[in-house]
Amino acid sequence: MLRLARFMKPYRGMIALVLILVFAQVLTELYLPALMADIVDIGVLHGDTGFILRMGGLMLLIAALGMGCTIASSYFSAKAASGYGRDLRNKLFSHVSSFSQQEYDRIGTSSLITRTTNDINQIQHVFIMMMRMMVVAPMMCIGGIIMALATDRTLALVIVASLPILAAAILIIGRKGMPLFKALQKKLDRLNLVQREGLTGIRVIRAFNRDRYEQQRFQEANADLTKTALRVNRIMAAMMPVMMLTINFSIVAIIWFGGIRIDNGHMLVGDLMAFIQYAMMILFSLIMVSVIFVILPRAAVSAQRINEVLEITPAIRDDHAQQGLDEPHTGRGIVEFRNVTFRYPGAEAPVLENISFTAGPGEVTAIIGGTGAGKSTLINLIPRFFDVESGTVLVDGVDVRQMPQAVLRQKIGFVPQRAVLFSGTIADNIRYGKEDATEEELRKAAETAQALEFIHEMEKGFETMIAQGGSNVSGGQKQRLAIARALVRRPQIYVFDDSFSALDYKTDAKLRAALREETKDATVIIVAQRVSTIIDADRIIVLDQGRIVGMGRHEQLLQTCDVYREIVASQLSEEESA
Template sequence: MIRLFRHLKPYRLLIGLVIILVFLRSLSDLYLPSLMGDIVDKGVVRGDEPYILKIGGWMLLIAGIGAVCSIAASFYSSKVASSFGKNLRTKVFSHVESFSLNEFDQIGTASLITRTTNDINQVQQVLIMMLRMMVMAPLMCIGGIIMAVSRDAKLSLVLVVSLPVLFIAILLVQRKGIPLFKAMQKKLDKLNLVLRENLTGIRVIRSFNRIDYEKKRFEEANADLTQTAIKVNKIMATLMPVMMLIMNFSTIAIIWFGGIRIDHQNMQVGDLMAFIQYAMQIMFSLIMLSMMFIMIPRASVSAVRINEVLDIKPNIKDAENVQKATDKSGYIEFKNVTFSYPGAENPAISNISFKANPGKVTAIIGGTGSGKSTLISLIPRFYDVSSGEVLVDGVDVRSMSQEHLREKIGFVPQKAVLFTGTITDNISYGNEKATVEDVKHAAEIAQATEFISELKDGYDSVIAQGGTNVSGGQKQRLSIARALVRKPEIYIFDDSFSALDFKTDAKLRAELKKETGDSTVLIVAQRVSTVMDADQIIVLDQGKTAGIGTHKELMETCEVYREIVSSQLSEEEIA
């Protein structure tokens, strides 16, 4: 947690102000019992009314100053903690944005969400407590002991017995609580994971009638978290009654032995009253410390989890000396490229070599799991090759800055992803400088104009979260329009026509050919009809190149391609 608190440097002045305010408030609290003892001993006992009023006025003034300092300290400590939390969330989010897909898989989306929200909130809450109590609790404890001893040293022996008992109780509770707090955060991750899968997969769950199964799965994760939370809260709940019991017995002992000392004229009534208040201040300062002991273990667990995210060094980062391609045509070349996923026994693709030229359409086809999507993921550096080279405009993509590389690419993913906002917002996401005309032109090429015009608000129609209010085909067309509005040098379509009917598919490809005439186009597809007209078809089989050529050439030379064609087209269509 100390490592995270290094991010507090910008707030040093405010933290210093909070410490001064808390210090002043503590001094006022320590001074008040002494004044009260003087009122009783010198005012009430002697019947000196002016003295009572004078010291009473001082008490009101000091109490007022203490209250102002307390309010100001609470305000500024909250401000510091909130700003710290905001900046830490931004830092974690920015760092996560630089992760490759490997790093996302390493921690998991659900856990990343928990760490960015719940875990940072835990640290933020304990920071508020620490700013308010890190000065006050020790000062009140030490100051209270000094003041109590100054009033009556012998009576202070009661505290010598009670304080160690209190310390032992706090340590025992903390020792049992820390492991449970660690378990709670992991179980919260599990609950978030189940909830996220349930919400994102609701259509599949309903279609397979698995609602009861998912309810049971959620209830198990929820019950597991609840049981751990109850267990840890039971342990923590014992702390306060134990502390109050010790405090009350200490008060009884102070009054008992204090009464004997007053009877023997070794102590005055006012001193006993002040002593009781100082004893309570000492006890309450320990209660404050115990509250911190309750929150710090959980926050320290959260801090470790946050640091785990911040400590991850992205595998994919820009080279020290980045290169820029002098040629801006969009030429792509794979040279003996092999790639393996972390932990996989066999490479996903092996020894792939081909060239994709500007103004040409290169199609990639193959069976499920043949490595088609993996292959094109290497071009925008979603992953880095295990061996070989991927060149864009003659430069290895690992030598280019990621920003410069991706500026060249218009990517349409296999799973169409839309964002909350209007249709215009989603299309112009590909190019923030796009005009209204650019957006409409891209939608027209993508064959999206027809369904957009039927919507009540047209291009201002709102897309729900995840695009749940549009069909799969409409999502794909908007994703294609988003890539088109970018006007890149390279277009990558990762099975982006699968949800389109044959007529729309054919019209879209015909329009694409006109629009992308000077660009390099790569199309990953399952349907032969989508790739037949490509200038070059790459056939993949179990991660290896089975053939490269035109449709006509491959029908003569590639058995894998012939099998794919014969499985989809009739003999008349093949002829």
């Protein structure tokens, strides 16, 4: 947790104020029993009503001051902790946003969500406790011991005898609880994973009548989490009875021996009452420490999990020496692959091997091949979602690894294989490509993407709300909105990763005709399964098992590439292919 303390720096002033307020609160609480002793030993003993009223008024004033300090310290500690949690969440989200797919796969999406929410909440909660209880407890314990010794040193031995028992209980229970807290967070990750899959895949689950199976999965994960949580709570629940038993026996012993000392004339009744109050303060301060020990192990595990994420160095990051290398819209958008080989982490064989080609502005470069040929992997290297193992990917003659990622991606309009829409309006989703796009630009992009017709058919047009994940639009509508999002950007390079697969042939043809005019000055790279989509491309690259087995126009490949001929024969008649 100490490594996360650096995020507390903006709140140092507020923390210092909380410490001052807590110190004042403890002083008021320590002073009250002394006043009470004076009331009993002087005012009651001598029947001095005036003295009783004066001391009583002073006690009320001090109690009110202590209450004010308590309220103020609670307010500022909560404010500082909330700000700390907010900053930590922002830092974690910002850091995770820089991860490549490799890092996401390593940690897991559900675990990242748990770490950003539940784990940070645990630390935020402990931060409040540390500023309040962890400061109050030692102050009250030390102050109580000093005041108890000042009241009666002999009777203080009873408190000294009870302290080792309380400390041993805290240490034993804390040591047993730590491993279980670590297991608890992992089981929470598992529960989130099952729930996330159950919610996002609800249509598939219902289509295959797997509702009961998914419910069983969730129940098993939930029962596993509950079982561990119960074990933790049973261990922690044992702490309070042990401590209360020790405290009650201590109080009985104090009253017993205190009564003997009063009979012998070594102590006054008021002093015994004050001593009991100080003993309660000392022992209850140890209870505060025990409460901290209950939540501290879980927070320590949470801190460890957050540090694990923050300490990951993204595999893909900018070379800061090259930050001024380029501007977003300089160059023409020429894409070149030079002997590129790539393999996924841990894979034995490369997914792509010795890939070389050049795609320039005003050209349409199409990539086709069987399932698993490496088509999507190839185009994911252009915006640098992955880094090559060997060889070079260049944009406008510059290695993409030497170009700031923001600059590189500003040049590219990317339409992924699986169209992703965000909650918000249709206009918001298209503007994701260009924040300051005008209404006319939105309309033009939607018209080119063949989306304008179905948008106008919706009740609110461009202001129609898109549900989470785009569940209220069809697959073809999703793809057209994703294409409009790329078009509104007007980039130098368009990358379409099988982005026409959900369109009917008529819409596909109209869209390609509109794109041809809109993208005539840009570099266009298309991955497609349909031959009809790429038949007019200036360059068709045929991939087979990660290698280029053919490159050229449609007519040339029919003569020279067996793989391409097989693909064409499986989709088109002889007349269509000619």
